Amino acid sequence: MSVRMLRLSSPFVLLGIVSSLTSTAAVPYFKTRDEVLSYASVNGITIPHHKRQVIEGPGGYQFDVLEHLAGIAPYFDAPGVQLDPDVPSGCSVAKATYLVRHSNIYANDYDYETYLSPFLEKLANFSDKSAFTRTSDLRFLANYTSPITNETAQLEKVTPSGIQAAQAFGGVIARMYPNLTSTTSGAFRVWAASASRTVESAQAFIQGAFSRNDSAQLVVVNEGENDSANSLTPHISCPNFHSSAGSEQQGAWQDQYTAPIIARFNAAVPGFNFTVDDVFGMQELCGYDTVIRNRTEFCNLFSVQEWLDFEYANDLMYFYSIGYGNPIGPQLGLPWLRASLDILKSDQNSTTFNQSLYVSFSHREEPPLVLTALGLFNNSDYYPDLDVNKTMPSDKINYARVWKTSEILPFLGHLGLERLECAANGTSSSYVRALVNSAPIPIPGCQDGPGSSCALDEFGQYMSQRATLYGDFIGACGINDTVTNRTDLLGIYTS
Numbered sequence: 001m002s003v004r005m006l007r008l009s010s011p012f013v014l015l016g017i018v019s020s021l022t023s024t025a026a027v028p029y030f031k032t033r034d035e036v037l038s039y040a041s042v043n044g045i046t047i048p049h050h051k052r053q054v055i056e057g058p059g060g061y062q063f064d065v066l067e068h069l070a071g072i073a074p075y076f077d078a079p080g081v082q083l084d085p086d087v088p089s090g091c092s093v094a095k096a097t098y099l100v101r102h103s104n105i106y107a108n109d110y111d112y113e114t115y116l117s118p119f120l121e122k123l124a125n126f127s128d129k130s131a132f133t134r135t136s137d138l139r140f141l142a143n144y145t146s147p148i149t150n151e152t153a154q155l156e157k158v159t160p161s162g163i164q165a166a167q168a169f170g171g172v173i174a175r176m177y178p179n180l181t182s183t184t185s186g187a188f189r190v191w192a193a194s195a196s197r198t199v200e201s202a203q204a205f206i207q208g209a210f211s212r213n214d215s216a217q218l219v220v221v222n223e224g225e226n227d228s229a230n231s232l233t234p235h236i237s238c239p240n241f242h243s244s245a246g247s248e249q250q251g252a253w254q255d256q257y258t259a260p261i262i263a264r265f266n267a268a269v270p271g272f273n274f275t276v277d278d279v280f281g282m283q284e285l286c287g288y289d290t291v292i293r294n295r296t297e298f299c300n301l302f303s304v305q306e307w308l309d310f311e312y313a314n315d316l317m318y319f320y321s322i323g324y325g326n327p328i329g330p331q332l333g334l335p336w337l338r339a340s341l342d343i344l345k346s347d348q349n350s351t352t353f354n355q356s357l358y359v360s361f362s363h364r365e366e367p368p369l370v371l372t373a374l375g376l377f378n379n380s381d382y383y384p385d386l387d388v389n390k391t392m393p394s395d396k397i398n399y400a401r402v403w404k405t406s407e408i409l410p411f412l413g414h415l416g417l418e419r420l421e422c423a424a425n426g427t428s429s430s431y432v433r434a435l436v437n438s439a440p441i442p443i444p445g446c447q448d449g450p451g452s453s454c455a456l457d458e459f460g461q462y463m464s465q466r467a468t469l470y471g472d473f474i475g476a477c478g479i480n481d482t483v484t485n486r487t488d489l490l491g492i493y494t495s
């Protein structure tokens with residue numbers, strides 16, 4: 001079993017798989033099932049348990065479908081580059097900032113309108129239901145009904161398992177940073193973009209972190225179009241941002257990989273006329289129905305190859321919209337990164353930044369955009385002359401890519417930046433470490449510190465270079481000069 005199963009994923013997938021584990025020294029991460037459960041029971045948290053959806057090979061090979069669903073994956077700890085996520089020995093965490101995607105939802109409007117609803121309606125209308133019972137794989141469709149029972153009440157909203165997962169995440173963060181969740185003056189603050197799914201995720205996080213929901217103050221940040229860089233949703237306030245970028249590349253790949261699946265399903269149930277969008281919607285329903293009803297029939301319908309194909313289709317779309325295929329991605333991510341640098345650099349008793357841990361909830365777009373500003377998960381990082389778009393062809397999978405969105409933006413996917421204080425030779429030095437879904441990911445060109453962290457001063461220099469290249473949010477976004485509060489900076493943490 002891989003080490004990552006022992007950490008943040010614990011609250012979500014740990015049950016039943018760790019009885020043989022031994023607990024090591026007092027580290028701030030959850031280490032055992034008992035520890036998770038006792039923490040949860042003391043704090044009144046129900047731990048959601050999504051059973052792993054494992055496809056097995058005869059030689060012991062295992063593939064968990066739920067770890068390849070891109071933005072529709074219930075949270076799991078990313079494998080990263082296999083660095084130890086524990087705080088490096090001799091170091092402690094003095095400050096940290098986190099940017100977190102909201103928790104499990106019933107479906108977003110786009111997925112619902114494009115894929116789920118057309119398929120589910122076609123299924124509901126299909127009169128020859130008994131045709132499904134002639135094949136073992138598709139048999140369940142004879143009785144299958146939509147997991148969305150009330151569009152108004154459910155679309156874009158957090159599911160009950162999503163509330164539990166966000167609470168558990170709060171518990172994990174509170175355990176990781178016991179010294180950072182108190183504040184000298186006033187209530188501990190948590191930030192959330194104003195959509196209900198981000199606000200509810202943050203409220204559940206607070207409950208899980210503090211066991212009471214009034215121990216922290218939630219700061220709700222407007223998702224307005226006229227806030228330029230001063231919001232947790234720069235993709236909404238940037239006119240030049242287009243969420244549909246990548247749909248062409250994704251579409252080409254979808255057409256190609258779904259062809260044999262369509263042929264297989266149509267051979268089994270000829271009257272249904274399965275389409276590309278039906279198949280993609282069925283793959284999406286593996287993730288959605290897992291987090292809605294804990295039902296996993298669709299997860300068992302496809303081969304490992306077909307899941308890898310689905311994952312790549314998502315990676316293509318996200319690459320061109322919120323990844324390195326979007327030339328203004330870094331400009332959108334930089335404001336949060338700059339604000340984080342100010343927090344990490346501030347001294348211990350700063351009056352500007354009077355808490356040491358800053359956690360903010362936003363949408364799937366934001367953590368990846370910040371990663372492009374930071375320069376992580378860049379397929380052409382070590383090949384500066386290689387056109388990064390060529391690393392994501394739409395007619396075959398680049399298996400060597402580091403841009404894997406399942407490991408970047410699952411529900412509750414997050415980027416954390418820590419300031420480490422490390423003692424050596426009687427003095428203490430400061431370093432910065434990036435954690436993506438709990439896995440440490442070294443900063444390119446700055447990895448000489450403990451645990452491959454980056455010296456704080458060098459990180460500051462690196463950030464200056466990035467700001468020179470990508471600091472022009474207003475220009476890159478083409479923001480109209482009639483917008484009164486134009487700014488390249490994010491100021492929500494200081495006001």
Ligand SMILES: *[C@@H]1O[C@H](CO)[C@@H](O)[C@H](O)[C@H]1NC(C)=O
Binds near residue numbers: 050051294
């Ligand atoms: C989901 O179903 C499995 C059995 O398939 C069960 O073990 C698990 O507890 C359920 N999880 C939730 C969150 O209901």
Ligand SMILES: *[C@@H]1O[C@H](CO)[C@@H](O)[C@H](O)[C@H]1NC(C)=O
Binds near residue numbers: 118121122125
């Ligand atoms: C399902 O049937 C309804 C009512 O006959 C019809 O309006 C709708 O277009 C059908 N939907 C699909 C996807 O076939």
Ligand SMILES: *[C@@H]1O[C@H](CO)[C@@H](O)[C@H](O)[C@H]1NC(C)=O
Binds near residue numbers: 133140142143
């Ligand atoms: C569909 O539901 C009915 C009634 O609950 C049940 O008798 C039947 O076995 C189910 N069929 C399948 C294929 O699950």
Ligand SMILES: *[C@@H]1O[C@H](CO)[C@@H](O)[C@H](O)[C@H]1NC(C)=O
Binds near residue numbers: 150152153
């Ligand atoms: C669907 O949800 C909305 C909003 O919560 C509610 O007003 C409405 O009554 C619900 N509709 C049904 C059919 O339950």
Ligand SMILES: *[C@@H]1O[C@H](CO)[C@@H](O)[C@H](O)[C@H]1NC(C)=O
Binds near residue numbers: 178179
């Ligand atoms: C918290 O602070 C105490 C007292 O300074 C220290 O002994 C302890 O190691 C710190 N805990 C963590 C997780 O850094």
Ligand SMILES: *[C@@H]1O[C@H](CO)[C@@H](O)[C@H](O)[C@H]1NC(C)=O
Binds near residue numbers: 214
């Ligand atoms: C806080 O918890 C109380 C008691 O459980 C509940 O009545 C209240 O609605 C909660 N408030 C928020 C903002 O979640």
Ligand SMILES: *[C@@H]1O[C@H](CO)[C@@H](O)[C@H](O)[C@H]1NC(C)=O
Binds near residue numbers: 122126271272273
């Ligand atoms: C499938 O296509 C055939 C021929 O065009 C049509 O008669 C039938 O209604 C279609 N079935 C569905 C479920 O759309």
Ligand SMILES: *[C@@H]1O[C@H](CO)[C@@H](O)[C@H](O)[C@H]1NC(C)=O
Binds near residue numbers: 320325326327387389
């Ligand atoms: C990658 O493709 C996007 C979308 O076609 C384009 O805007 C961008 O300039 C390309 N990047 C490079 C480095 O060519």
Ligand SMILES: *[C@@H]1O[C@H](CO)[C@@H](O)[C@H](O)[C@H]1NC(C)=O
Binds near residue numbers: 348
């Ligand atoms: C911060 O303030 C506390 C209490 O006022 C003081 O004991 C401590 O030395 C100060 N720390 C720094 C780094 O200035």
Ligand SMILES: *[C@@H]1O[C@H](CO)[C@@H](O)[C@H](O)[C@H]1NC(C)=O
Binds near residue numbers: 424425
């Ligand atoms: C500590 O001192 C030793 C011996 O002078 C030196 O080799 C080492 O680089 C120093 N370590 C740090 C972190 O400064």
Ligand SMILES: *[C@@H]1O[C@H](CO)[C@@H](O)[C@H](O)[C@H]1NC(C)=O
Binds near residue numbers: 480481482
């Ligand atoms: C800026 O916004 C104003 C008011 O909405 C509009 O009249 C004007 O055409 C816009 N200018 C540009 C360059 O888009």
Ligand SMILES: *[C@@H]1O[C@H](CO)[C@@H](O)[C@H](O)[C@H]1NC(C)=O
Binds near residue numbers: 226227484485
């Ligand atoms: C500009 O910022 C001020 C102060 O934060 C605020 O009161 C005002 O509503 C903002 N104006 C617009 C157009 O967003």
